[in-house]
Amino acid sequence: xxxxxxxxxxxxxxxxxxxxxxxxxxxxxxxxxxxxxxxxxxxxxxxxxxxxxxxxxxxxxxxxxxxxxxxxxxxxxxxxxxxxxxxxxxxxxxxxxxxxxxxxxxxxxxxxxxxxxxxxxxxxxxxxxxxxxxxxxxxxxxxxxxxxxxxxxxxxxxxxxxxxxxxxxxxxxxxxxxxxxxxxxxxxxxxxxxxxxxxxxxxxxxxxxxxxxxxxxxxxxxxxxxxxxxxxxxxxxxxxxxxxxxxxxxxxxxxxxxxxxxxxxxxxxxxxxxxxxxxxxxxxxxxxxxxxxxxxxxxxxxxxxxxxxxxxxxxxxxxxxxxxxxxxxxx
Numbered sequence: 001x002x003x004x005x006x007x008x009x010x011x012x013x014x015x016x017x018x019x020x021x022x023x024x025x026x027x028x029x030x031x032x033x034x035x036x037x038x039x040x041x042x043x044x045x046x047x048x049x050x051x052x053x054x055x056x057x058x059x060x061x062x063x064x065x066x067x068x069x070x071x072x073x074x075x076x077x078x079x080x081x082x083x084x085x086x087x088x089x090x091x092x093x094x095x096x097x098x099x100x101x102x103x104x105x106x107x108x109x110x111x112x113x114x115x116x117x118x119x120x121x122x123x124x125x126x127x128x129x130x131x132x133x134x135x136x137x138x139x140x141x142x143x144x145x146x147x148x149x150x151x152x153x154x155x156x157x158x159x160x161x162x163x164x165x166x167x168x169x170x171x172x173x174x175x176x177x178x179x180x181x182x183x184x185x186x187x188x189x190x191x192x193x194x195x196x197x198x199x200x201x202x203x204x205x206x207x208x209x210x211x212x213x214x215x216x217x218x219x220x221x222x223x224x225x226x227x228x229x230x231x232x233x234x235x236x237x238x239x240x241x242x243x244x245x246x247x248x249x250x251x252x253x254x255x256x257x258x259x260x261x262x263x264x265x266x267x268x269x270x271x272x273x274x275x276x277x278x279x280x281x282x283x284x285x286x287x288x289x290x291x292x293x294x295x296x297x298x299x300x301x302x303x304x305x306x307x308x309x310x311x312x313x314x315x316x317x318x319x320x321x322x323x324x325x326x327x328x329x330x331x
Contacts, residue, residue, distance in 0.1 A: 007200055010315055015243055016204075030234045033235075062084055062088065065193035100130045104119045137168055139176045167195070172280075174251060
């Protein structure tokens with residue numbers, strides 16, 4: 001009974017069908033008709049003109065986005081537990097040619113304008129100090145908590161006020177939009193770029209880099225090629241993204257994952273370390289309790305010495321959810 005990660009979930013059948021339908025001779029790289037349709041499809045979703053590039057991993061999507069916003073001598077301000085700091089193996093420094101990350105604390109892995117100011121204001125405007133060039137936030141956060149539209153809009157306004165680029169890491173953007181129930185554009189708060197995650201949500205190997213200023217994509221195309229991420233048969237990535245948008249499959253999948261997490265959360269009570277607003281649960285469990293759960297057939301990641309992280313997915317089985325709910329309630 002799998003609660004390790006939504007990355008472990010299977011690929012949605014409609015994604016397989018779309019890839020099979022794209023299995024025909026077409027223009028290489030991103031010249032195919034599927035890749036050429038991305039801008040219009042995502043522009044319709046966000047209700048404004050955007051440019052979209054595909055990438056094969058979330059790390060590449062994040063780093064190519066940030067490289068469009070931050071020069072090598074600059075810095076990106078992010079939460080101290082952001083994925084780009086903790087879980088990307090130094091890739092931001094590699095892709096950004098040595099640019100720095102400025103780390104900021106915040107409850108539930110969320111940033112606030114006040115915390116941002118405390119980190120940025122002391123930096124002198126001279127060549128002896130690294131200057132902030134961009135802000136990066138995660139929607140939903142690394143602890144599965146969502147920025148409300150007004151919260152992320154306030155961060156976007158601060159970025160604009162300070163002349164900083166604004167990036168949203170949306171590895172679980174679908175889960176955030178599903179929980180918030182808002183327009184997708186309201187969940188990005190005036191961002192310049194969005195790493196729109198699909199792999200965790202039923203995709204196979206495709207993420208979208210959304211540029212809300214289409215002109216920014218022109219240079220990003222060169223960066224993607226130089227980084228080794230311009231796949232020769234990009235139509236297979238584009239097909240995944242397009243089918244996930246059709247009929248709001250991306251939202252249906254996210255709602256299913258969120259509902260499974262909410263059902264388990266109801267049994268956790270005071271064990272919950274953070275509010276459950278997407279498809280991740282951080283639960284206080286002793287080593288003995290974790291061992292007992294694993295003995296019953298549950299898999300999950302330890303989170304330090306006295307907690308665990310449980311993650312549900314678009315296809316998490318209802319009987320597995322019920323079993324986990326009962327098992328936690330009986331601890």
